[in-house]
Amino acid sequence: MSLLLSTDRSRTKLEQLLTSHCTGTILTAFFSEFAERWFSGFEPERCTLVIRGQVTDFLSGASSTIALRNLLENGHSVSIKLDLHAKLFWFGDEMLVGSSNLTGNGFNLIERGGNIELNSVISATHDNVGVVQNIIKSATKIDIETLSKMEDFLATSATENTEVLNWPTNLLPDVHKKLSISDLPRLGFKESAEHDLELWGNIARSHLSGNFEQATNMIEHANVFNWLLVKIDEVGDGGLRFGAISSFLHDELHADPALFRSEVKELQQNLYSFLTVVGSKIELSVPGARSQVVKRR
DSSP, rough: OOOOEEEEEEHHHHHHHHHHEEEEEEEEEOOHHHHHHHTTTOSSEEEEEEEOOOHEEEETTOHHHHHHHHHHHHEEEEETTTTOOOEEEETTTTEEEESSSTTTHHHHHHHTOOOOOOOOEOOHHHHHHHHHHHHHHHHHOOOHHHHHHHHHHHHHHHSSSSSSSOOOOOOSSSGGEEGGGGGGGGGGGHHHHOOOHHHHHHHHHHHHOHHHHHHHHHHHSHHHHHHHHHHHHHTTTTTTHHHHHHHHHHHEESSSSSSOHHHHHHHHHHHHHHHHSSOEEEEEEEEEEEEOEEEEO
């Protein structure tokens, strides 16, 4: 039976993993410069890091381009997945998973203390490894050249309205195209509000509590939302019907094993339940008796 680990015990466990293994995989929404210095002190040889990497994460200081540059220059792999909320540290046959981001607060690395976090250790079973690898496959890998362009964009965007900032599609074109099954809501809008503890549940609860701007901001940062915008823009003002989107999803969605078309359509309906309620750049309409059409509002 797995035990819950407090913040300090989680840090101790991660230290043990880093001391025992020179390679590993880290999923963390945020990655700070302070945490990178702590992490690099263990002299890992080659690790894979996936972060959320939204524009606002860097402008707010939650994540650091300096930290990413240090990793890249030392031969590590860095990827971005805009709707990542998972926190997982996989080394050898163990995975530390829970609420801690790889930041000073997330693992109590700073003198003034940190957040109250809870984590647990699970085995790196075949199924668990598959879940993690699907997330990695759907993330967008970056290099130092791309990172430099990201830094240039951040430098010119510091005074902009950070609530609506997104990476330009010509800077990170793949970040809005790759999809995994975790990018879509497993439940409809109402059910997500009651049962989903991640992104889609947060969107639904924000909207139901009257925080419409926050709900809109969150849904417009979702990977599947930006993927859908790209598809809409490719066809122009006419928009895309339900069947066309289903076909795109079936062909491009990373899932192991592959989903049946009926399963894809169920996920699509869940997404549409959010687009119907939450105001955004995407409009969902039903022209006459024909199928639903999505297009730019």
